[in-house]
Amino acid sequence: MSTVLLLEQLLNGLQFGVMLFLMAAGLTLIFGVMGLINLAHGSLYMIGAFAAASVAGFTGSFLLALMAALAAAAAAGALIEVTVIRRLYARDHLDQVLATFALILILSEGTRWLFGSFPLYLDVPAWLAGPVRLPGGIDYPRYRLAVIAVGLAVAGGLAWLIAGTRLGIRIRAGEADREMIAALGVDISRLYTLVFALGAALAGLAGALVGAIQSVQVGMGEPVLILAFVVIVIGGIGSIRGAFVGALLVGLTDTAGRVFMPILMQPLVGQQQAATVGSALASVAIYVLMALVLLVRPAGLYGRA
Amino acid sequence: MTRKGLMAAVLTATMAFGGAGAAEEALRVGMITTLSGGGAGLGIDVRDGFLLAVKQAGAPIEVIVEDDQQKPDIAVQLSDKLIQAEEVDVMTGIIFSNIAMAVIPSALAQGKFYLSPNAGPSQLAGAGCHPDYFNVAWQNDNLHEAAGAYANSAGLANSFILAPNYPAGQDALTGFKRFYTGELAGELYTTLGQTDYAAEIAQIRASGADSVFFFLPGGMGISFLKQYSDSGVDMPVIGPAFSFDQGILQAVGAAALGVRNTSQWSPDLDNPTNAAFVGSFEAEYGRLPSLYASQGFDTANLLISAMEKADVADRDAFRAALREADFDSTRGAFRFNTNQHPIQDIYVREVIQDGEIFTNRIVTTALRDHGDAYAAECPME
Incomplete structure (x- = not known):
């Protein structure tokens, strides 16, 4: 395998990881601050993609579509928090899982009712279409480079928000001691709605960005949700930094598994079987990674034991 | 759910x-x-x-x-x-x-x-055929076999093939290879439900293939085609009709234009x-x-x-x-084989744009009066 191909696959792994981070950041933020397991996070991702596809269809503008995705997912998130999630904070995780699972069903069938069963059209904008030649002779899709840039910018922005703003101080305080910041006069229910809407907006942004190169359809959020959970378990539940590192690890491991497993299997099982066996092993690579991380650090890489 | x-x-x-x-x-x-x-x-x-x-x-x-x-x-x-x-x-x-x-x-x-x-699983077409079971569509391998036959006649000699790693995906590549006589630049199985194909497309680009055959039904095919068309890889793509049916073509859009796909039916038949x-x-x-x-x-x-x-x-x-x-x-002429699966013509279609609508039109016939490879194992006469 040539160096160019290896570098290209490294970029692919990075891009996949960055996309996972957008999804996992909101999930881990919500868990960290409110102690809530939100299975409906994948539905917010879907809402972002559908909002982007409809607005892009009407206006033809990709930037407007992205903004619509952010707004729609944040609004849906805030609405869900106020009407449903708020009643779940004091209850145990099983109740939360049940209620947010019900939300998945409601949001999926609601979306089907509004948009129908057939996938929607959303494409990359003309100014980001096609490949660009990178130093070293790699032809890499411009859009994927943009996704990497947006993801890194969001990661930087979140780090600044958490570490350098008043809201960030409150979020960290909320993670550390919920009763105490309520006692200090912070409007905790408003803070929770805000954090939930922020997490939802991130999921919506991920849905819109990914929707342009994938299929915008009902149920698109669930496979990504599972990967996002793997990411936050590896990174340590509640840690944004953990989500970032975990997402990159998962992205790189998954890509490396898909590329190298079939090649590694060839001498073991022969040419004929290598493709199937390699592919089967590649699909479990990230779960092996998760098991190994948990073996060494049971609370995840950046989790508090 | x-x-x-x-x-x-x-x-x-x-x-x-x-x-x-x-x-x-x-x-x-x-x-x-x-x-x-x-x-x-x-x-x-x-x-x-x-x-x-x-x-x-x-x-x-x-x-x-x-x-x-x-x-x-x-x-x-x-x-x-x-x-x-x-x-x-x-x-x-x-x-x-x-x-x-x-x-x-x-x-x-x-x-x-x-x-x-x-x-149309192969289990019900061969030794497991049954007098009360009739398949009115196709045996699972049929459209892939037609794609293999078409690749030969189109002069493609170094194809890269991929499908999801599950029984129908393995049948697809087996069916394609049953008729395809050229070299394989690569053979790849993806995860069922996979949505990102950047790693696979990079391998296709590096493989020196002259064409790509893929079977990725539903959303997987939409994702693959959009990413493939955006990657700048410019070699012909062929596949069975499942990734180019009327329900998903509008979601793929211009990325599917010109793609050749095999089907027993087409709106312009x-x-x-x-x-x-x-x-x-x-x-x-x-x-x-x-x-x-x-x-x-x-x-x-x-x-x-x-x-x-x-x-x-x-x-x-x-x-x-x-x-x-x-x-x-x-489909025009239609009759049952001894295993009560169709004997029918399978066509090659091309994705075209008709006004706002993306649809298919027939280009040529890939296989005439085509049955399936399992009928001989069926004990019925």
Whole structure:
């Protein structure tokens, strides 16, 4: 395998990881601050993609579509928090899982009712279409480079928000001691709605960005949700930094598994079987990674034991 | 997702058959198909095509439609309900082969006729064929075999092939290789449900292939085609019609333009039955039919043709009437092989843009009077 191909696959792994981070950041933020397991996070991702596809269809503008995705997912998130999630904070995780699972069903069938069963059209904008030649002779899709840039910018922005703003101080305080910041006069229910809407907006942004190169359809959020959970378990539940590192690890491991497993299997099982066996092993690579991380650090890489 | 509610579209035709509106006993059809989740578009098209044919014929058929949610365990429960509580005579509707294998053998053992409008697993075509099982669509390998044959005639000699790692995916690559005589630049299995294909596309680019054959049904195909077209890799793509059917072409958009795909049916197939079908489907549902809709339509017409000749209670006569396949198919010539799977022409279509709408038109015929590779293993004659 040539160096160019290896570098290209490294970029692919990075891009996949960055996309996972957008999804996992909101999930881990919500868990960290409110102690809530939100299975409906994948539905917010879907809402972002559908909002982007409809607005892009009407206006033809990709930037407007992205903004619509952010707004729609944040609004849906805030609405869900106020009407449903708020009643779940004091209850145990099983109740939360049940209620947010019900939300998945409601949001999926609601979306089907509004948009129908057939996938929607959303494409990359003309100014980001096609490949660009990178130093070293790699032809890499411009859009994927943009996704990497947006993801890194969001990661930087979140780090600044958490570490350098008043809201960030409150979020960290909320993670550390919920009763105490309520006692200090912070409007905790408003803070929770805000954090939930922020997490939802991130999921919506991920849905819109990914929707342009994938299929915008009902149920698109669930496979990504599972990967996002793997990411936050590896990174340590509640840690944004953990989500970032975990997402990159998962992205790189998954890509490396898909590329190298079939090649590694060839001498073991022969040419004929290598493709199937390699592919089967590649699909479990990230779960092996998760098991190994948990073996060494049971609370995840950046989790508090 | 566990959707409790069932889509029960019960349709009783008003006009009676042949008789003067006498209260003739209606034939009961149990349709288990996929109406929710990612594969819902396929089941909806099969159902709509089937119901359209029943409506047009005014046949005394009562159709009980159930949603399997693309889950074998749900489908088995629904099948028990249809057989025991609803006492249906004929079953149909299943889209996915894994669900077909969970339901059909047991339904046949309980003395029901099964007419498949889509799934055609090899297990039911070879040694496991059954006198009461009729496949009106294709055997699973057929369209992939046609793609292999077309690759040869198009002068492609170094193809890169990929499919998801599950039984139908492995059958697809096996079917392609059964007819393809060129070299393979690479052979790759992806994860079922995978949405990102950057790593695979990089390998395709580096492989020095002259073409790509892929079988990635539903959303997987949409994702692959969009990413492939954006990657700047510029070699011809061929595949079975499943990634280029009417339901998903609008979502793929211009990325699919010009792609060659193999199908037993196309909206522009030139015969009177098909022209009437395409027109009436569009008038009824406000969208162009897909190959799945044509399969549902043909399945219902096969059933109606048998009802005109025999009563379903007379099982031998009804079976013989089904075997004759004496109906006007949207595909033109259609007959059953000894294993009761179709012998039919398979065409190569090209994705075109007609105004705002992306659709297919026939370019050439890939295989004529094509049966399947398993018929010889079937003990029926």
